[in-house]
Amino acid sequence: xxxxxxxxxxxxxxxxxxxxxxxxxxxxxxxxxxxxxxxxxxxxxxxxxxxxxxxxxxxxxxxxxxxxxxxxxxxxxxxxxxxxxxxxxxxxxxxxxxxxxxxxxxxxxxxxxxxxxxxxxxxxxxxxxxxxxxxxxxxxxxxxxxxxxxxxxxxxxxxxxxxxxxxxxxxxxxxxxxxxxxxxxxxxxxxxxxxxxxxxxxxxxxxxxxxxxxxxxxxxxxxxxxxxxxxxxxxxxxxxxxxxxxxxxxxxxxxxxxxxxxxxxxxxxxxxxxxxxxxxxxxxxxxxxxxxxxxxxxxxxxxxxxxxxxxxxxxxxxxxxxxxxxxxxxxxxxxxxxxxxxxxxxxxxxxxxxxxxxxxxxxxxxxxxxxxxxxxxxxxxxxxxxxxxxxxxxxxxxxxxxxxxxxxxxxxxxxxxxxxxxxxxxxxxxxxxxxxxxxxxxxxxxxxxxxxxxxxxxxxxxxxxxxxxxxxxxxxxxxxxxxxxxxxxxxxxxxxxx
Amino acid sequence: xxxxxxxxxxxxxxxxxxxxxxxxxxxxxxxxxxxxxxxxxxxxxxxxxxxxxxxxxxxxxxxxxxxxxxxxxxxxxxxxxxxxxxxxxxxxxxxxxxxxxxxxxxxxxxxxxxxxxxxxxxxxxxxxxxxxxxxxxxxxxxxxxxxxxxxxxxxxxxxxxxxxxxxxxxxxxxxxxxxxxxxxxxxxxxxxxxxxxxxxxxxxxxxxxxxxxxxxxxxxxxxxxxxxxxxxxxxxxxxxxxxxxxxxxxxxxxxxxxxxxxxxxxxxxxxxxxxxxxxxxxxxxxxxxxxxxxxxxxxxxxxxxxxxxxxxxxxxxxxxxxxxxxxxxxxxxxxxxxxxxxxxxxxxxxxxxxxxxxxxxxxxxxxxxxxxxxxxxxxxxxxxxxx
Numbered sequence: 005x006x007x008x009x010x011x012x013x014x015x016x017x018x019x020x021x022x023x024x025x026x027x028x029x030x031x032x033x034x035x036x037x038x039x040x041x042x043x044x045x046x047x048x049x050x051x052x053x054x055x056x057x058x059x060x061x062x063x064x065x066x067x068x069x070x071x072x073x074x075x076x077x078x079x080x081x082x083x084x085x086x087x088x089x090x091x092x093x094x095x096x097x098x099x100x101x102x103x104x105x106x107x108x109x110x111x112x113x114x115x116x117x118x119x120x121x122x123x124x125x126x127x128x129x130x131x132x133x134x135x136x137x138x139x140x141x142x143x144x145x146x147x148x149x150x151x152x153x154x155x156x157x158x159x160x161x162x163x164x165x166x167x168x169x170x171x172x173x174x175x176x177x178x179x180x181x182x183x184x185x186x187x188x189x190x191x192x193x194x195x196x197x198x199x200x201x202x203x204x205x206x207x208x209x210x211x212x213x214x215x216x217x218x219x220x221x222x223x224x225x226x227x228x229x230x231x232x233x234x235x236x237x238x239x240x241x242x243x244x245x246x247x248x249x250x251x252x253x254x255x256x257x258x259x260x261x262x263x264x265x266x267x268x269x270x271x272x273x274x275x276x277x278x279x280x281x282x283x284x285x286x287x288x289x290x291x292x293x294x295x296x297x298x299x300x301x302x303x304x305x306x307x308x309x310x311x312x313x314x315x316x317x318x319x320x321x322x323x324x325x326x327x328x329x330x331x332x333x334x335x336x337x338x339x340x341x342x343x344x345x346x347x348x349x350x351x352x353x354x355x356x357x358x359x360x361x362x363x364x365x366x367x368x369x370x371x372x373x374x375x376x377x378x379x380x381x382x383x384x385x386x387x388x389x390x391x392x393x394x395x396x397x398x399x400x401x402x403x404x405x406x407x408x409x410x411x412x413x414x415x416x417x418x419x420x421x422x423x424x425x426x427x428x429x430x431x432x433x434x435x436x437x438x439x440x441x442x443x444x445x446x447x448x449x450x451x452x453x454x455x456x457x458x459x460x461x462x463x464x465x466x467x468x469x470x471x472x473x474x475x476x477x478x479x480x481x482x483x484x485x486x487x488x489x490x491x492x493x494x495x496x497x498x499x500x501x502x
Numbered sequence: 503x504x505x506x507x508x509x510x511x512x513x514x515x516x517x518x519x520x521x522x523x524x525x526x527x528x529x530x531x532x533x534x535x536x537x538x539x540x541x542x543x544x545x546x547x548x549x550x551x552x553x554x555x556x557x558x559x560x561x562x563x564x565x566x567x568x569x570x571x572x573x574x575x576x577x578x579x580x581x582x583x584x585x586x587x588x589x590x591x592x593x594x595x596x597x598x599x600x601x602x603x604x605x606x607x608x609x610x611x612x613x614x615x616x617x618x619x620x621x622x623x624x625x626x627x628x629x630x631x632x633x634x635x636x637x638x639x640x641x642x643x644x645x646x647x648x649x650x651x652x653x654x655x656x657x658x659x660x661x662x663x664x665x666x667x668x669x670x671x672x673x674x675x676x677x678x679x680x681x682x683x684x685x686x687x688x689x690x691x692x693x694x695x696x697x698x699x700x701x702x703x704x705x706x707x708x709x710x711x712x713x714x715x716x717x718x719x720x721x722x723x724x725x726x727x728x729x730x731x732x733x734x735x736x737x738x739x740x741x742x743x744x745x746x747x748x749x750x751x752x753x754x755x756x757x758x759x760x761x762x763x764x765x766x767x768x769x770x771x772x773x774x775x776x777x778x779x780x781x782x783x784x785x786x787x788x789x790x791x792x793x794x795x796x797x798x799x800x801x802x803x804x805x806x807x808x809x810x811x812x813x814x815x816x817x818x819x820x821x822x823x824x825x826x827x828x829x830x831x832x833x834x835x836x837x838x839x840x841x842x843x844x845x846x847x848x849x850x851x852x853x854x855x856x857x858x859x860x861x862x863x864x865x866x867x868x869x870x871x872x873x874x875x876x877x878x879x880x881x882x883x884x885x886x887x888x889x
Contacts, residue, residue: 069838073807073808074810074838075807075838077807079806079808083807090612094616104571337806338602338608339598339604339842341597346596347596365879365881366599369599369600379881380881381881387860387886391886410850410851410852410882412880412883413861413883415862
C-alpha cells in the first residue's frame with residue numbers, strides 16, 4: 005500500500021501547487037508585477053517535477069514484465085528521481101545566474117506587502133508538501149528555492165530524520181508487502197525459490213530494514229526494495245518542495261526586512277536613489293550636489309543586496325543535498341554493483357563452493373531498490389553434478405540477498421588446451437571488440453586450473469576424451485529434432501508509452 | 503564519487519599527482535576523435551563566452567553578460583558530453599562490472615533533459631515578454647548574434663552526423679550558441695539551460711535580455727560509427743558515443759536556431775518595429791527544441807529502463823522458436839534482453855530441458871542462435887525437468 009499513499013500525496017501536492025500557480029499568475033496580472041509572473045513559472049516547474057514523480061510512480065506499479073520491458077517498469081522510479089535531480093540542478097544554475105544579475109543591477113521590490121502575502125501563501129503550501137513528503141526524504145531535502153523574486157512558497161519545516169523515517173518505512177514496507185508479494189512470482193526468481201520466499205517473508209515481517217545480506221528475510225528485502233526505489237523518487241520530490249520552501253522563506257524575510265528598513269523614494273519628492281543605476285529613469289534624477297541637503301536619499305543600499313546573497317546561500321544548500329540523490333540514481337542506471345555487495349569476496353566464496361571450478365563473467369547489478377540481478381557462468385564437471393551445484397549456487401545467492409540470478413553452466417571436457425579459467429562459450433574472436441567489458445575473467449585463480457586438471461584426470465566426460473590434462477572448447481554434435489512447444493514468453497502485452 | 507582510476511595502456515605509478523592525472527585525461531581525450539572534437543569545440547565556445555562576457559562588462563550591457571552566462575551553461579552541457587566520452591572508455595572494475603559504457607547513454611539523457619529545461623524557460627520568458635515587452639536595444643546584439651551563429655555553424659559542420667541517429671561518422675556537433683544574446687533582448691532562445699533570463703528587470707531598464715537567445719544545440723551527437731561492429735577493435739565506447747554526439751548536436755542545432763531567431767526578430771524589429779516578433783520567435787524556437795529532443799529522450803529512456811532492444815523486437819520471437827525446437831528443450835522461460843550501450847546487447851534466459859538432454863550441445867546451439875541476431879553476451883540457465 006505504499007504506492008497508493010504515495011500517489012495520493014503526490015496528487016494532493018500537485019493540485020495545491022497548481023492552484024497556487026494560478027493564484028500567482030492572477031496576482032501578477034493584477035499588480036502588473038513581472039517578478040510575480042516569473043515566480044509563478046518557478047511554481048510551474050515545481051508542478052512539472054511533481055508530475056514527473058507521479059508518472060514514475062504510476063509506471064513503477066507495473067512490475068509485471070511485458071513484451072518490451074521484460075523487467076517491468078520498476079526502474080521508472082529511479083528515472084523519476086534522476087530527472088528531478090537534474091531538474092533541480094538546472095534550476096540552481098538558473099537561480100545563480102539571476103542572483104549574479106541582481107548583484108550587478110539591484111532593484112527594489114515594488115510592493116512588499118503583496119510580496120509578503122504571496123510569500124506566506126506559498127510557504128503554507130510548501131509546508132503542507134513537506135508534511136506529506138517528509139517521511140520519505142532520504143537526505144536533508146533541500147527543495148529548490150526560486151530566484152526569490154517575491155515568490156515565496158514552501159514552508160520551511162524541520163523534519164525529523166532517523167526515527168520517524170524508520171517508522172514510516174516500516175509501515176510502508178508492511179503495506180508494501182501485499183503488493184510486492186504478488187510481484188515476487190513474476191520476477192525472475194528461480195522456480196523453486198518463490199514459495200520459500202513467501203513463507204519466509206510472512207514470518208519475518210518486521211525484521212530490520214537493513215538491506216544488508218540477510219538471507220532469512222528475502223521478502224522483507226523485496227519490500228524494502230520496492231520501498232527503497234520509491235523512496236528515491238519521493239526524495240527527489242521532497243528536495244523540490246523543500247527548495248521551494250526555502251525560497252519562500254527567503255522571499256518573506258527579504259520583503260519584511262525591505263519593508264522595515266527601506267526608505268523609498270516617494271513620488272513627488274525630489275529624491276535620489278544611489279543604489280540603482282542612473283539609467284533607471286523613474287527613480288533617479290540627476291540632482292547636482294547643490295541640493296544634496298534637501299534631497300532624500302532612498303534607503304540603505306545593502307538591503308538590495310540581501311536578496312541575491314540569500315539566494316546564493318540557498319542554492320549552495322540545495323546543491324549540497326541534491327548531489328547524493330543525483331549520484332545514487334545515476335549509479336543505479338550505470339549498472340553498478342550495489343554498495344552492499346563486495347564483488348571480490350562474493351567471487352571468492354562462490355568459487356569455494358563445492359563443485360564449482362571457475363566463475364566467469366559475474367555481473368551483479370541493481371534493477372531498482374533492492375532488486376538485485378546477477379548473472380554468471382559457472383564451470384563445473386559434468387551435467388549430472390550440475391543440478392546439485394546449481395541448487396547450492398542459488399542458495400548462496402539467496403543468502404546474499406540476490407534473488408534474480410541466471411547461472412549458465414559450462415562443462416569441462418578433458419581434452420582441451422585452454423585453461424579452466426577461459427570461458428567455454430565465449431564469443432569467438434571477432435566479437436571481442438563488441439563485448440562491453442574489457443576484463444572478461446573475473447575469476448582466474450591459478451588454483452582453478454590446478455583443480456580442473458586434477459579433476460580432469462579423475463573424471464572423464466562423455467564426449468571424446470583422452471586423459472589430457474587441459475581443457476578445451478566444447479565441441480558438440482548437432483542433433484536436429486523438432487520440438488513443438490508453446491512459447492512461454494511474456495504474460496501481458498503492454499505497449500511502451502514512449 | 504565515481505572512481506577515478508584509469509588503467510590505460512601505460513602503467514602509471516600510484517602517486518596521486520594531479521598533473522599526471524590531468525595529463526592522462528588529456529591524452530585520453532585527444533586519443534579519440536569524438537572527444538577530440540568535443541574538446542576543441544568546448545574550447546571554442548568557452549573562449550567565445552569569455553569574449554562576450556568581457557565585452558559585456560566593458561560596454562556595461564547586462565544583456566551581453568547574461569548571454570555569456572548562457573554560453574557558459576551551454577559549455578557545461580558540452581563538458582558533460584566530453585566527460586561521458588572519456589569515462590565510458592575506462593575499464594571495468596569491482597564496482598562496475600560492465601564497465602562505464604553506460605555513461606554515454608546517461609550523458610545523452612541528461613543533455614536531453616537540460617534541453618527540455620532550456621526550452622521550457624525560453625518559452626516562459628517568451629510569454630513574459632509577450633505580456634510586457636521591454637525596450638529592446640538591438641544595436642549591439644546583431645553583430646554578436648552573427649558571430650555566435652558562425653561559431654555554431656562550425657559546430658554543426660563538425661558534428662554533422664549526429665542528431666538523427668544516423669551517424670555516418672563525423673561527429674559534428676557544432677555547438678551553436680545562441681547568438682542572440684546581447685541586445686536583442688528577447689531574441690534569445692535559451693538554447694542552453696532553460697535559463698530564463700530575468701526579463702524582470704527588462705521593464706525597468708529596457709534592457710534586452712536578448713542575450714539569452716542562446717540555444718543550446720545540445721548534444722546531438724552524431725553517431726560517429728554507425729558500424730561499430732565492423733572495424734575498430736576500437737574501444738566499445740566508439741559505437742556507443744552515439745548518444746552523446748546526438749545530444750551535443752541537438753544542443754548546437756538549438757543554439758543555431760536561437761541565433762537565427764534572434765537575427766530574424768532583430769531585423770523585424772528594426773525594419774517593421776514589430777516588438778511582438780521577439781517573444782514569438784522565442785516561443786517557436788522553444789517548441790522546436792522541445793520537439794527535436796524527443797527522439798533522443800525516447801531512446802535513452804528505453805535503454806536506461808532495460809527495455810528489449812528495438813532492433814531485436816522482430817528477431818527475438820523467431821529465436822525463441824528455434825531454441826524451443828532444439829532436442830531436449832521443453833520450454834524457454836523468462837527471457838530478458840536489454841541494451842547495455844549502443845549495439846551491445848545482453849540477454850538471459852532459462853531453459854527447461856529433459857533429464858537426458860545434452861546440455862552442452864543445447865548451450866552452444868542457443869548461443870549460436872542468438873549470436874546471429876547480435877546478442878553476444880548471453881546467459882542460459884539450464885533447469886533439468888524432474889522426471
